[in-house]
């Protein structure tokens with residue numbers, strides 16, 4: 001009989017591609033590891049990785065692939081098939097990359113990787129590709145994958161003008177699919193900003209989307225390592241409150 005998990009795993013999605021999902025996921029993973037948790041990570045589908053057999057190692061232009069960055073952050077060594085069960089060379093939406101490569105996304109491989117990680121680790125941080133409605137197969141998108149894995153969502157959003165609309169659409173699409181939204185993290189915030197939109201967006205997100213803003217992570221000169229990511233996330237996220245959410249102690253948001 002399976003025992004009840006003490007910690008809840010989560011699926012990180014974004015309001016768009018390039019919003020900071022990997023930085024937030026890596027930062028959270030490292031901070032949780034430093035608090036003594038055994039954290040698994042997965043990027044179920046990664047596109048734009050130079051070598052398919054090297055998806056969890058050094059990839060394009062000397063930067064780490066998302067899977068490798070997350071694995072380093074969590075300080076785990078797992079086979080590539082576990083961290084990045086499905087990889088494509090072209091930097092495209094998964095369905096498009098799969099069609100170009102004439103190789104469907106291997107959902108069974110993702111399921112196997114998930115089962116391994118969820119049985120071996122206290123909690124697992126899964127990073128989606130792009131946003132929530134990004135297509136994976138015909139009639140199957142990122143929301144479908146989060147639903148199949150039974151994971152609540154953490155939404156990463158931009159701080160700037162336009163983000164209210166993107167966040168609202170993401171939250172409402174998630175709820176329309178029956179997904180639980182744990183909360184939003186605003187990524188890349190300028191602490192010195194005098195921009196009215198940036199200053200008012202986090203509280204308005206809470207008001208309009210009825211969802212907690214779990215953190216507002218500052219923009220740094222560069223984030224080159226999991227240590228940099230952890231440093232930025234620690235500044236923007238109250239980790240004690242976040243741990244409470246992971247224990248299921250926060251208000252569930254539907």
Ligand SMILES: Nc1ncnc2c1ncn2[C@@H]1O[C@H](COP(=O)(O)OP(=O)(O)OP(=O)(O)O)[C@@H](O)[C@H]1O
Pocket residue numbers: 014016017018019020021022023024066128129130187188189217218219220221222223224232
């Ligand atoms: N707080 C920050 N300060 C400075 N740079 C940041 C910050 N957050 C993210 N970045 C940079 O922005 C870029 C995009 O971030 P990231 O890779 O985390 O986005 P993503 O949502 O995971 O993208 P993808 O959709 O490709 O997976 C990266 O170069 C990253 O280093």
Ligand SMILES: [Mg+2]
Pocket residue numbers: 021022023066127
């Ligand atoms: Mg990423």
